[in-house]
Amino acid sequence: MSRYRISGKGRVDHAAPVSFTFDGKTYRGLRGDTVASALLANGVHLMGRSFKYHRPRGAVTAGSEEPNALIGTSRGPGRFEPNTRATVQELRAGLVTESQNKWPSLSFDLGAVNDRAYMLFSAGFYYKTFMWPKSFWDKVYEPVIRGAAGLGRSPTEPDPDHYASRYLHTDVLIVGAGPAGIAAALAAAQSGADVTLVDENPEMGGSLLSDPGVAIDGRPAWDWIDAQLGRLRAAGVRLMTRTTAIGYYHQNMVGLCQRLTDHLDSPPKGAPRERMWRVRASQVVLAQGALEKPLVFDGNDRPGVMLAGAAQTYLHKYGVRVGDAPAVVTSHDSAWYAAFDLADSGAKVAAIIDTRATVRPDLLDAARQRGIEVLAGHTVTTTTGRLRVKSLRAAAVRGGTVSGGRTIPCDCLLMCGGWTPSLHLFSHTKGSLAWDADGGTFLPDRKTEAVEIAGAGRGLWGYDPVLADGAAAGLRALQGLGRAGHPAAFRVANDRPGTGTSHTELPTDGNPGKARAFVDFQNDVTAKDIRLAVREGMRSIEHVKRYTTNGMATDQGKMSNINGLMIAADALGKQPPQVGLTTFRPPYTPTSFGAFCGYLRGETFQLTRKTPIDPWAEANGAVFEPVAQWRRAWYFPKAGEDMHTAVLRECKATRASLGIFDASTLGKIEVAGPDAVEFMNRMYTNPWTKLQPGRCRYGLLLGEDGFIRDDGVIGRLSPDLFHVTTTTGGAARVLTMMEDYLQTEWPDLDVWLTSTTEQWATVALNGPNVLAMLKPLVQDVDWDDFPHMSCAECTVAGLPARLFRLSFTGEIGFEVNVPARHGLTLWETLMEAGKPFDICPYGTETMHVLRAEKGYIIVGQDTDGTVTPQDAGLDWAIGKAKKDFVGKRSLSRPDIVAKGRKQLVGLLTEDGSLLQEGAQIVLDPDQPKPMRMVGHVTSSYPSTMGHPIAMAVIEGGFDRMGETVFIPMPDGVRRARITSTVFYDPDNARLKA
Amino acid sequence: MTYEKHQFHSAPVLIEDLAPVLRLSLRVKPAHRDTLARVLGLDLPVRVGARSAAAGTEALCLGPDEWLLTAPEGTDLTTPARAVHADAPHSLVDISDREITLRLTGPAVLDLLSACCPRNVAAMPVGAAARTVFDSATVILWRDGIDSFRMDVWRSFAPHVRSLLAQVQGEIAAGL
Amino acid sequence: MLLIHCPYCDDTLPELEFAYAGEAHIARPADPSALTDEEWRDFLFIRTNARGPHYERWRHIGCGRLFNALRDTVSDRFLTTYKAGEARRPLTNEAAE
Numbered sequence A: 001m002s003r004y005r006i007s008g009k010g011r012v013d014h015a016a017p018v019s020f021t022f023d024g025k026t027y028r029g030l031r032g033d034t035v036a037s038a039l040l041a042n043g044v045h046l047m048g049r050s051f052k053y054h055r056p057r058g059a060v061t062a063g064s065e066e067p068n069a070l071i072g073t074s075r076g077p078g079r080f081e082p083n084t085r086a087t088v089q090e091l092r093a094g095l096v097t098e099s100q101n102k103w104p105s106l107s108f109d110l111g112a113v114n115d116r117a118y119m120l121f122s123a124g125f126y127y128k129t130f131m132w133p134k135s136f137w138d139k140v141y142e143p144v145i146r147g148a149a150g151l152g153r154s155p156t157e158p159d160p161d162h163y164a165s166r167y168l169h170t171d172v173l174i175v176g177a178g179p180a181g182i183a184a185a186l187a188a189a190q191s192g193a194d195v196t197l198v199d200e201n202p203e204m205g206g207s208l209l210s211d212p213g214v215a216i217d218g219r220p221a222w223d224w225i226d227a228q229l230g231r232l233r234a235a236g237v238r239l240m241t242r243t244t245a246i247g248y249y250h251q252n253m254v255g256l257c258q259r260l261t262d263h264l265d266s267p268p269k270g271a272p273r274e275r276m277w278r279v280r281a282s283q284v285v286l287a288q289g290a291l292e293k294p295l296v297f298d299g300n301d302r303p304g305v306m307l308a309g310a311a312q313t314y315l316h317k318y319g320v321r322v323g324d325a326p327a328v329v330t331s332h333d334s335a336w337y338a339a340f341d342l343a344d345s346g347a348k349v350a351a352i353i354d355t356r357a358t359v360r361p362d363l364l365d366a367a368r369q370r371g372i373e374v375l376a377g378h379t380v381t382t383t384t385g386r387l388r389v390k391s392l393r394a395a396a397v398r399g400g401t402v403s404g405g406r407t408i409p410c411d412c413l414l415m416c417g418g419w420t421p422s423l424h425l426f427s428h429t430k431g432s433l434a435w436d437a438d439g440g441t442f443l444p445d446r447k448t449e450a451v452e453i454a455g456a457g458r459g460l461w462g463y464d465p466v467l468a469d470g471a472a473a474g475l476r477a478l479q480g481l482g483r484a485g486h487p488a489a490f491r492v493a494n495d496r497p498g499t500g501t502s503h504t505e506l507p508t509d510g511n512p513g514k515a516r517a518f519v520d521f522q523n524d525v526t527a528k529d530i531r532l533a534v535r536e537g538m539r540s541i542e543h544v545k546r547y548t549t550n551g552m553a554t555d556q557g558k559m560s561n562i563n564g565l566m567i568a569a570d571a572l573g574k575q576p577p578q579v580g581l582t583t584f585r586p587p588y589t590p591t592s593f594g595a596f597c598g599y600l601r602g603e604t605f606q607l608t609r610k611t612p613i614d615p616w617a618e619a620n621g622a623v624f625e626p627v628a629q630w631r632r633a634w635y636f637p638k639a640g641e642d643m644h645t646a647v648l649r650e651c652k653a654t655r656a657s658l659g660i661f662d663a664s665t666l667g668k669i670e671v672a673g674p675d676a677v678e679f680m681n682r683m684y685t686n687p688w689t690k691l692q693p694g695r696c697r698y699g700l701l702l703g704e705d706g707f708i709r710d711d712g713v714i715g716r717l718s719p720d721l722f723h724v725t726t727t728t729g730g731a732a733r734v735l736t737m738m739e740d741y742l743q744t745e746w747p748d749l750d751v752w753l754t755s756t757t758e759q760w761a762t763v764a765l766n767g768p769n770v771l772a773m774l775k776p777l778v779q780d781v782d783w784d785d786f787p788h789m790s791c792a793e794c795t796v797a798g799l800p801a802r803l804f805r806l807s808f809t810g811e812i813g814f815e816v817n818v819p820a821r822h823g824l825t826l827w828e829t830l831m832e833a834g835k836p837f838d839i840c841p842y843g844t845e846t847m848h849v850l851r852a853e854k855g856y857i858i859v860g861q862d863t864d865g866t867v868t869p870q871d872a873g874l875d876w877a878i879g880k881a882k883k884d885f886v887g888k889r890s891l892s893r894p895d896i897v898a899k900g901r902k903q904l905v906g907l908l909t910e911d912g913s914l915l916q917e918g919a920q921i922v923l924d925p926d927q928p929k930p931m932r933m934v935g936h937v938t939s940s941y942p943s944t945m946g947h948p949i950a951m952a953v954i955e956g957g958f959d960r961m962g963e964t965v966f967i968p969m970p971d972g973v974r975r976a977r978i979t980s981t982v983f984y985d986p987d988n989a990r991l992k993a
Numbered sequence B: 001m002t003y004e005k006h007q008f009h010s011a012p013v014l015i016e017d018l019a020p021v022l023r024l025s026l027r028v029k030p031a032h033r034d035t036l037a038r039v040l041g042l043d044l045p046v047r048v049g050a051r052s053a054a055a056g057t058e059a060l061c062l063g064p065d066e067w068l069l070t071a072p073e074g075t076d077l078t079t080p081a082r083a084v085h086a087d088a089p090h091s092l093v094d095i096s097d098r099e100i101t102l103r104l105t106g107p108a109v110l111d112l113l114s115a116c117c118p119r120n121v122a123a124m125p126v127g128a129a130a131r132t133v134f135d136s137a138t139v140i141l142w143r144d145g146i147d148s149f150r151m152d153v154w155r156s157f158a159p160h161v162r163s164l165l166a167q168v169q170g171e172i173a174a175g176l
Numbered sequence C: 001m002l003l004i005h006c007p008y009c010d011d012t013l014p015e016l017e018f019a020y021a022g023e024a025h026i027a028r029p030a031d032p033s034a035l036t037d038e039e040w041r042d043f044l045f046i047r048t049n050a051r052g053p054h055y056e057r058w059r060h061i062g063c064g065r066l067f068n069a070l071r072d073t074v075s076d077r078f079l080t081t082y083k084a085g086e087a088r089r090p091l092t093n094e095a096a097e
């Protein structure tokens, strides 16, 4: 039995010991313990060092709001996690933990020198210290700051766990399963409503788990909880523990993070570590209770100084007495009960120090019965003890004067500065808060969502009002669904009502300038820092926060915000609401990246589309590249080939004989209906009326602004049927754009659009031998009437096909479309039939080189959304006689017809070097910097012609043919001559074969 | 062909590939809907998500002027439709190969779908269908029974969707 | 994530099924060539950029239809949605329901 464990007490399993290590030492706890409760049971209060001053710290809470006891936890390689709250992490067999911010050891730390130099590290320290000289910014200051920054250490391996996601739709979501939440759930679970009750703790019951002496409806609190949870389960209520509501978003969407395996000795195979729930609730009830505030006095951060409510929780939930001789300092009645419970468990309570001069007589009586000394109207001015509190100094406060201090020995000090309603989630909704001067706290005011706040979350105290309020909130939520239910009432015995007052720092007779009275434990912000910030001109709490870092730690100021506000308001001589409250943002508690990622990692990190021919490419050694959402074969290297060699081989094989290419990713849209040709005339720049069925045409699509959006070859299969192709990346966008015009501008047209991108697998064949190879495989095509730019529905290799004769390479070319299920068969058949011609599979890189040699543009590479048809040299694609088409009016806008627009030209370097795509172009390389850039390289490739080729957009490029321009690069200036974009076969002789 | 099919009887979820069917996208304006319905021999429901069936052919209303027709392979719906094209202009496009269909069944099928489907799938009536999203893929989800769904996925999205389904299936099998 | 009512499906559905499609009630001029450069510029580029209720268009993946919406850009709340081609809904209290 551990020294501070009370035999048989608490909700832990005394028959189930669990071993774990902390900083290399093995300890024993019990099943049901947290790391913090197990350490406390072993008398260990020192659990970490603070972030800035490296001051020794212990657990100050028993929950997720813990600022101090942050530890690293580990379950083998890749499963190390820093900054886990020891007050939340449940014990599991073999758990390995370590303290943080210490070197070389937790009890002896060199960084604690910062603590003695604290006068240097006051508010605004970073802003003041790291200013001058400028030369120190990157050489000295940044390395120093980076070296000291960070909380804990990062894991070094990838996280081997996986994480899950779920959407959930529920009628009523209740956050917090304390008395108010349970009462709300009981009320809401009438009339068949779908109710979900969540709690971040392993067990439901909330504060009742720490108040077992309370009785409800004649049953002890814990029995009552069991009975009610049984009722809820029977009513079909979804009960979720270890589930934290981390964010509250629009229209009652609440994000929940459910921890599934961190508490298990050995998680089942395949189980996710955590699951993120995106819950859409018709009604939400927030029953999150209240968070206890510390009191602010010198030495309030020593190990052993903790919140009174936390001590009460350790006692009742875990059977752990946090000390043998606790002292209590409080401004609220609740801490008196903690003192009584500890006394009743065998502790010798050193004293109850209440800042209030007048205390409820029944509390005084109860203290007297237990022989506890009471110091009402007193303050605590300081504490002693290096690694654990040893004593406190209490002094009387009369008329604002502190006098008569005396030292009281203790082995822990339990403090309570009142309670702050937990309104973080409510604040996420932009619900407004109203200042309650009596309670010294903010309460929920105007709501923006269908939400109820119940219990201590709206400032109520004592189980009787809280239960009644929870039931009423649950009933209102039910009525909000349009359903009826009966009101409920609860009889509470042994209730623990309470009130209190709020403070700034406690009064002291010491030098306030030397007091280390902490407001934000995690970020080491003292009351003095906040007052200094105000003296130095900070007026808004947002400025005070950023200047001091108060409330900016991972606990988001759960314990520090109100104390900080009270002190800032006092220093400014204003009321707290005039100074304001900082904004709470999701997540409520630190949440793992894994939970946010969910399934979006590994092979499902991003949607990756694959063509029907992809398996062949993979089996044949293709290197892939991503193009839009697709993965496409980039090139097919043979043994020993690098990319350059492989691509040149593929290019030459295609120009010499025959190349085969998977073009299945091309967007395809079926445009069908009596008004199809009218629609095409309106959408595309080209004229379509005279295009005969069985023929194709290059189509150019603009936006209304006149800039090129997309292009592709379009075949007319019958008078009222067009087979439109788009760029790979533009498919969805073009269809959406066309649908938009049809639905909203021209709903009168009888024409319909259907995406057929994936209906067809498309194989491109190019090269001088293509006809010889393809003809024997094709049926139903009249070869005497199938010139370049023809199309037909026919049979290829026994498969139903749409055959297009077109070229994106400059060689004779075809695109064979077959139903997608036959794509792979077609490819394999063509590969076989192409053997006598040394058929060469090629990838997107070769496709790019071949098209660039012919000056064919790629929309999105050679154009960037500011290029007109004229700029790209595509005037010929504009139907001049057409009265209107999308973008036509813009082609005569002043900016579009102005001189000096960037125009697409070819570039040949004088030294034969390869230019970089994106490189900037200047006219005079000797001009002073910054140079005037007149354009940039859009495409650049090695070519089959023995020298690299490039395309570029250059101001007034068409008028500069033959001129030399300059491309400054880090290793020197390149010279290049402006040429036509057509480098290969400018007369198209090869297409006419 | 079956994808990761559980062979034991009480599998919480089964994921199977279904054989191809004839799948046609019908687009027609409301004024001519009845004409098409007549020649196709089945009702064309007007409420988005509603289905009808007759003689092996099924129609799903996907939009105010859009129906998805499915029928056994080899069924000829094109010829009768073409016969009325002049009077009732429409578009009838074969998309049999555009999508593949998965059948998802089992007592945990709603968990499986809710992993990646933001829509309230549980509230979808049996006999309805919807075009919706599963993670970042657009899918058509058919509810054929309390625990039985079909999911039409564009062919190229199928590897991604299958991988997600397999992950969730593993998670369901782990029981947490 | 918002909930959006699709007037074609008559169903309120998650935002992930929808795509934003720009400001509403900006009709393409019947004869663009008749417009001055300034008029055409305004059609192309000038938008309301409202702080508060904003008429805008959304597209529903489910039914494939574009529709109109009145959304408050401050609260990010949809006040109403209605079919494409319908007249601009007035800014009344009824619209806010």
Ligand SMILES: [Zn+2]
Binding pocket: B048, C006, C007, C008, C009, C010, C060, C062, C063, C064, C065
């Ligand atoms: Zn819709």
